[in-house]
Structure formats: C-alpha cells, structure tokens
Amino acid sequence: MQADCELIKAVLDGEKEAFAELVSRYERPVRAIAINILGDHHSVQDAVQDAFVAGYQHLSSLRNRDSFGPWLMKIAHRCALDWAKRRPKIIPVETTPAGATEKPNGQLDEESEGLLSAVVKLPEAERQVVMLRYFAQHNVKEVAEIAGRSIGTVTKQLSRAHKRLRKILKES
Amino acid sequence: MTAKEPIESRLEKLSGAIGSDESLVANVMSRIDSIKANQKKFAEFKSSSLLRSFIMNRFTKFAAAAVFVVGAAFGLKVLMNDLARPAYALEQTLEACSKKQQAHFTFVQNDILNKAAWVEYDTDGNIARVRVDMDIDSNGKANQVIIWQGGHTKSWDVPQKILQLFDDANYTAKILYFVHRYDPRQAVEYMQKREQKGDVKIDINQPPGLSEPIVVTVDYEPNTFLVEGTFPPMREVMLVDQKTKLVTAVEVWGPGKDLGHKEDEWTLLGTYKYDGYDEPFEGGIFDLDEEVGSDVNIIDMKTVDNGLEFTEPNLTEEQMAVATVRAFFEALIAKDYNEAARLLSSDFNAEIRAKRREVWEKANLNVVEIVSIGQPRPPVRGSGFLIVPCIVAVEINGQRVEKKLEDISVRRALGHPNRRIVWFAEAGLDALISN
Numbered sequence: 001m002q003a004d005c006e007l008i009k010a011v012l013d014g015e016k017e018a019f020a021e022l023v024s025r026y027e028r029p030v031r032a033i034a035i036n037i038l039g040d041h042h043s044v045q046d047a048v049q050d051a052f053v054a055g056y057q058h059l060s061s062l063r064n065r066d067s068f069g070p071w072l073m074k075i076a077h078r079c080a081l082d083w084a085k086r087r088p089k090i091i092p093v094e095t096t097p098a099g100a101t102e103k104p105n106g107q108l109d110e111e112s113e114g115l116l117s118a119v120v121k122l123p124e125a126e127r128q129v130v131m132l133r134y135f136a137q138h139n140v141k142e143v144a145e146i147a148g149r150s151i152g153t154v155t156k157q158l159s160r161a162h163k164r165l166r167k168i169l170k171e172s
Numbered sequence: 173m174t175a176k177e178p179i180e181s182r183l184e185k186l187s188g189a190i191g192s193d194e195s196l197v198a199n200v201m202s203r204i205d206s207i208k209a210n211q212k213k214f215a216e217f218k219s220s221s222l223l224r225s226f227i228m229n230r231f232t233k234f235a236a237a238a239v240f241v242v243g244a245a246f247g248l249k250v251l252m253n254d255l256a257r258p259a260y261a262l263e264q265t266l267e268a269c270s271k272k273q274q275a276h277f278t279f280v281q282n283d284i285l286n287k288a289a290w291v292e293y294d295t296d297g298n299i300a301r302v303r304v305d306m307d308i309d310s311n312g313k314a315n316q317v318i319i320w321q322g323g324h325t326k327s328w329d330v331p332q333k334i335l336q337l338f339d340d341a342n343y344t345a346k347i348l349y350f351v352h353r354y355d356p357r358q359a360v361e362y363m364q365k366r367e368q369k370g371d372v373k374i375d376i377n378q379p380p381g382l383s384e385p386i387v388v389t390v391d392y393e394p395n396t397f398l399v400e401g402t403f404p405p406m407r408e409v410m411l412v413d414q415k416t417k418l419v420t421a422v423e424v425w426g427p428g429k430d431l432g433h434k435e436d437e438w439t440l441l442g443t444y445k446y447d448g449y450d451e452p453f454e455g456g457i458f459d460l461d462e463e464v465g466s467d468v469n470i471i472d473m474k475t476v477d478n479g480l481e482f483t484e485p486n487l488t489e490e491q492m493a494v495a496t497v498r499a500f501f502e503a504l505i506a507k508d509y510n511e512a513a514r515l516l517s518s519d520f521n522a523e524i525r526a527k528r529r530e531v532w533e534k535a536n537l538n539v540v541e542i543v544s545i546g547q548p549r550p551p552v553r554g555s556g557f558l559i560v561p562c563i564v565a566v567e568i569n570g571q572r573v574e575k576k577l578e579d580i581s582v583r584r585a586l587g588h589p590n591r592r593i594v595w596f597a598e599a600g601l602d603a604l605i606s607n
Contacts, residue, residue, distance in 0.1 A: 016201070016204070019200075019201070019204070020197050020200075020201055023196060023197050023200050023201075024197055027192055027193070027196055027197075028187060028190050028192060031190050031191070031192070031193075032190050035190060045193055045196075048193070048196065049196065049199055049200055049203065052196075052200045053200060053203050053204060053207070056200075056204050057207065062283070063282075063283075063440050064282045064439065064440055066282075067281075067282030067283070067284075070282055070284055071282060071283055071284075074283070074284065109189075111182075112185070112186050112189045115182055115183070115186050116186060116190075119183075119186075121309070121311075123307060123309055123315065124284060124309070130183065133183075134180075134183035134184055134186070134187050135183075135186075135187045135190060137187065152578075152579075156579075159602055162179050162180070164331075165179050165183075166179055167331075169179075
C-alpha cells in the first residue's frame with residue numbers, strides 16, 4: 001500500500017496512473033461529502049469529477065503531501081457548494097413506486113443522512129480516518145499508511161470518532 | 173440500519189449506500205488528458221507562433237525594439253531605486269509594529285484554518301485581553317474558545333457545552349507566552365534576543381522588487397524554539413511586506429524525520445498569518461456570555477475537588493507525576509472508581525464521574541497489578557506535562573493480560589497549583605477493558 005505522499009510524488013514526476021489510484025482511493029469519501037451537500041445523484045457525480053480534476057490541477061501547490069486527504073475533502077466541499085448554487089431553485093417532485101425500499105446509488109434514507117451529516121461534522125483528522133476506514137474500506141494498518149500516521153494514532157482517532165458520532169446522533 | 177446498531181456496522185452500511193461510479197476514474201483521467209493537451213497547445217502557441225510572428229512582422233519590429241528600450245530603462249530605474257533604498261533591518265519591523273493597538277492572527281495547517289487569535293493591548297503596550305479559537309472545524313467553528321483578561325481565564329469546550337473558569341498563574345503564563353511568541357512585535361524581539369545569545373541564526377533576503385516580501389529565515393538550535401519546552405531544531409520563515417515593513421506571515425518548519433516522515437527534510441508544520449493590523453474587532457469578541465448559550469454548564473475550577481495534592485516541599489515534577497499515576501492505578505485496583513475518576517483530568521464533576529463509574533462497572537474492569545512505572549519524560553514537542561510510561565496487568569475473561577500504556581501524562585490541575593492530574597486518552601482507557 002503506497003502512502004498518499006508517495007503517489008503524489010509519482011504524479012508530479014509524470015506518472016499519471018498514480019493519480020488514478022488516488023481517485024479510486026478517495027472516491028467514496030469525496031462522494032460522501034458531495035452527497036451530504038447536494039443530495040441528488042447527478043450533481044453528485046459532476047461535483048465528484050470536478051473535485052478530482054481540481055485536485056489534480058492544484059496538486060503542485062499542496063505543500064504537505066501527507067495532508068492530501070483533508071485537502072481534497074475541502075476541495076470537494078467547495079465543488080459541491082458550487083454545484084448547489086448552479087441547481088435550479090425549483091426541484092421537481094419525484095414519485096416513488098409504492099413498496100419501493102431500495103434507494104438508488106447515492107440516495108440515502110433518513111437515518112443514513114443523519115449519520116453522514118454527523119461524520120461530516122467530525123474534526124478533520126477524525127473524519128479522514130473514518131472515511132478511509134469505512135467508506136474507502138481500508139483496514140487500520142492501511143489507513144495509517146495512507147494518512148502517514150502511526151497505527152496507535154489512527155486507532156485512537158477512530159475510537160474518539162465513534163464516541164463523538166454516538167454523541168452527535170444521540171443529541172440530534 | 174437502526175439506531176441501536178453499533179456505530180461501526182452503521183458506518184459500513186452507510187458506505188454501501190453512498191455507492192460508487194464505475195466510470196469515475198476513466199472520466200476524471202479523460203478530463204485531465206484533455207486539460208493537458210490544451211495546456212500543451214497553448215504553451216506551443218505562446219512560445220513560438222505568437223512571439224515569432226510579432227517579431228518578424230516588419231511593422232512590429234520597430235515596436236519590439238521600442239518596448240525593449242523602455243523596459244531596459246524602467247529596469248534601470250528600479251535598480252537605481254533599490255540601490256538608494258536602505259537595507260532592511262528587523263528594527264524597521266519593530267518600529268512599524270510599535271503603534272499598533274490590536275493584532276489578529278490565524279494559524280493554518282495543511283491549508284486548513286486551525287486557530288485564530290485576537291489580542292488587544294493597553295496604552296502602555298501590555299497585553300490587556302486575548303481570545304484564542306482552537307481546533308477550528310471545516311465550517312469555521314472552534315471546538316474550544318479561550319478568553320483571557322487580567323489573570324482570569326474562561327475556557328469553553330463548545331461540543332461538550334462546558335465553560336471552565338479559573339485563575340491559574342501557570343495557565344496565564346502559558347497564554348501570555350503563546351501571545352508573546354506570535355505577536356508580530358514580540359516575535360521579532362524574541363528572535364533578536366535569541367540571536368544575541370547565539371541560539372539562533374537569522375538570514376535576511378531582501379528581493380529587489382517592492383512587490384515581493386522580505387524573507388527572514390531563523391534557524392533555532394535544539395531546545396531553543398520555546399524557552400521552557402523540549403524541542404528539536406526548528407526553523408521559522410518570516411515574510412515581511414517591503415512597503416509597510418509589517419510581518420505578513422510566519423511559517424513554522426520542523427524536521428520531517430522527527431514527525432515520522434520518511435524523508436529527513438524540513439516539513440512545514442503550519443503558518444501564522446497576520447491579515448489585519450488595527451482593523452476593528454467584532455463587537456463582543458472578548459465576551460462569551462451570549463455566545464455560550466443558556467444551556468452551558470459553568471464550572472469554577474477552584475471549587476472542583478480533583479487531582480492529587482502535594483504539600484511536601486522540594487518534590488520534583490517527575491516524583492509528583494509517578495505518585496499521581498500510582499495513586500490512579502491503586503484506586504482502580506481497589507475498585508474505588510470515584511477516587512480514580514477524581515484523579516482523571518476529564519472527569520471534573522459528579523455527573524461525569526458517575527458515568528465513568530458506570531462504564532467501568534458494566535465492562536467488569538479488573539486492574540490487578542501495577543507491573544512497572546517508568547521514568548517520566550517530557551513530550552517530543554510542547555511543554556507543561558510529563559509522559560509516564562507504565563505497564564499494568566488486567567484480568568479480562570479470567571485471563572491475566574499485561575497492558576503497556578504509552579499515552580498517560582500528568583499535568584497540573586487547573587486552579588490548583590499543588591495538585592496533579594492524570595490525562596489519559598479515551599482509547600487508552602478503552603484498552604484496559606478490551607483485548
């Protein structure tokens with residue numbers, strides 16, 4: 001498992017494929033940020049693409065390569081807000097077939113929305129480890145390698161994040 | 173997904189619901205290819221066609237020559253002005269800062285805002301009031317706000333809705349130290365003092381153009397970055413505006429290896445940005461009363477009975493740290509959970525202690541022996557506490573397990589200079605009750 005900083009170095013050295021690896025790695029975390037802001041499926045796809053393209057274009061300005069994850073989340077947040085501004089003000093009412101329980105890809109039920117909104121409220125460091133662990137489905141060792149932190153730090157941050165999430169959900 | 177499910181499995185299910193897009197990688201890479209192709213075309217166009225056609229056109233040949241002559245003359249004027257301008261000295265920044273009544277600065281880490289501070293001076297130039305917003309989240313909201321005024325400190329834990337009040341000389345010194353260190357005027361004075369002692373090397377680079385900042389690079393010897401702390405060699409890079417001579421930013425750099433990075437090179441730890449001198453602060457910036465809300469839990473730390481009190485004179489910080497950790501684990505072994513929680517920094521009221529006791533009792537916490545308590549040591553970076561490594565034995569499901577604990581530290585109890593408390597990460601406490 002290559003750390004983010006190693007992949008970034010490879011991208012800046014001209015290895016374009018290394019960026020494809022970063023896109024795969026951060027797809028779900030970036031989608032999560034976009035879904036939380038936009039909700040609807042099509043704008044999410046556009047915002048996610050924009051976020052990765054903007055990330056690629058500004059990669060050389062990232063001074064601390066270990067902070068790629070939080071930096072990309074910030075870009076994703078901005079891209080999603082841009083798409084939110086572009087949307088028409090009147091959203092057509094969608095009809096749902098009776099008895100349908102499956103939600104289309106990217107559309108969340110109320111509880112999932114609540115949990116996602118709680119994840120987005122976590123402090124940056126905790127949010128990154130939660131997203132890499134659960135959304136990008138890496139184990140703790142891999143999260144530590146990707147984020148450039150020790151396994152102990154990641155474990156502690158996950159534990160704090162779990163506790164904080166429980167609290168936010170309880171209060172909401 | 174139900175509210176009763178463990179948070180871990182709810183997060184895993186949420187990941188599935190978020191979904192993925194099989195064509196994302198291909199779409200992103202295709203857009204990147206297209207951008208690169210356009211950039212290449214534009215660069216070629218700029219470097220060859222445009223310039224060549226401009227120079228080779230018989231009418232523009234004369235114009236090009238004229239532009240060159242005017243450009244050279246302008247360059248010469250700039251050069252003459254530079255030669256006439258006195259070389260920059262740090263005293264110019266001290267002079268420029270001396271008339272300022274207020275300072276506002278932010279601390280940015282990894283391009284993300286982390287802290288913001290507002291400082292107000294009295295007419296004699298002494299610090300009158302300070303506000304520091306800590307651990308700022310992506311929505312720009314602070315997780316902790318500290319207000320200091322005349323020795324009185326208010327510390328607001330925003331998510332926990334707790335407002336702690338304390339008059340602690342040690343904490344006051346810490347706040348003032350933070351401000352002294354990064355207030356533009358005092359930061360420069362500090363650098364000069366350390367240079368006179370031979371602790372730092374200062375290099376000044378003044379570019380010829382007025383639009384580029386003066387760059388002051390300061391290299392600190394080990395343990396000199398902060399007077400009272402243990403520090404590796406550090407570097408600061410201060411940017412000074414050429415016109416106003418005011419500091420606009422201070423970058424703080426540390427050795428990469430020390431931070432666990434692979435490369436042994438300077439790593440940017442963060443940047444202090446000074447983006448407003450004497451701009452009026454928002455009304456009520458130093459007043460928390462309305463901001464905290466009516467449901468905040470106000471705790472006067474002087475009235476809190478916590479920590480281990482030391483009355484014997486001449487005890488070292490290390491001796492007190494070991495004694496405090498020992499007392500904490502002895503209380504756990506005796507299953508005196510009230511006493512153990514009383515020694516924990518986070519558990520400062522009866523309600524929190526009762527919850528802690530409930531968690532430990534429910535989990536059948538069974539600490540059976542203190543195997544060893546190691547030599548307390550200062551942190552790699554920072555000050556004000558000692559880390560106390562120790563090994564304790566716990567019994568989990570009838571099995572004795574030895575736990576090596578590396579993240580216990582001991583610090584002063586707020587508002588009680590003779591008391592020491594244990595600080596223990598929640599994950600460390602969790603480790604005592606799980607395999």
